[in-house]
Amino acid sequence: MEVDAKGISVAGKPKGMEWILKERGLLPEMTALSPNGKVVGVCKECNKSQVAHDKARKEAKAREEEIEGLGLEGLADRSEAEAEDTDLQCSRSCCMQHVLSLQPDFLREKPLLQLVIENTGHKCLFLPKFHCELNPIKMVWGQAK
Numbered sequence: 001m002e003v004d005a006k007g008i009s010v011a012g013k014p015k016g017m018e019w020i021l022k023e024r025g026l027l028p029e030m031t032a033l034s035p036n037g038k039v040v041g042v043c044k045e046c047n048k049s050q051v052a053h054d055k056a057r058k059e060a061k062a063r064e065e066e067i068e069g070l071g072l073e074g075l076a077d078r079s080e081a082e083a084e085d086t087d088l089q090c091s092r093s094c095c096m097q098h099v100l101s102l103q104p105d106f107l108r109e110k111p112l113l114q115l116v117i118e119n120t121g122h123k124c125l126f127l128p129k130f131h132c133e134l135n136p137i138k139m140v141w142g143q144a145k
Contacts, residue, residue, distance in 0.1 A: 017041060017096040026099060043095035 003009055010019070018039075021027040030039045048056075100106055110118075117124040132138050 017100055020100065021096055024103070030096070030099060040095050042097045046095050046098050 015023075018027065018041075021030065021039075027039065031037055114124040114126075127134050
């Protein structure tokens, strides 16, 4: 029977991210890699919306094109390498949510909606986000209008 730090049984109760990371042996590694020795649940970077991520990517690309336009290709390569280094560092230990999202069993997990649909004998196919041209109902409604 598993108990938490206070000696209370955790059987039948949902586990937190910290508990799961501790079970998998990832928490000590994350603590060692974090700058202040404290691991956060969700960091500022992971908490940003997809729109904010896209905006930051576009700004970085525009800066690289500006640098290349000035004939300073070496600086563009260095900034690109630094960005890749930051991405690798972020993917390893930025926050608990990010580390758990990279675990193989979490990646293979199907959403509840998909499980319910497949259990009734149907196929569940998700359309890509922000591509309404692929949604057949949009075409039908367009013809109806």
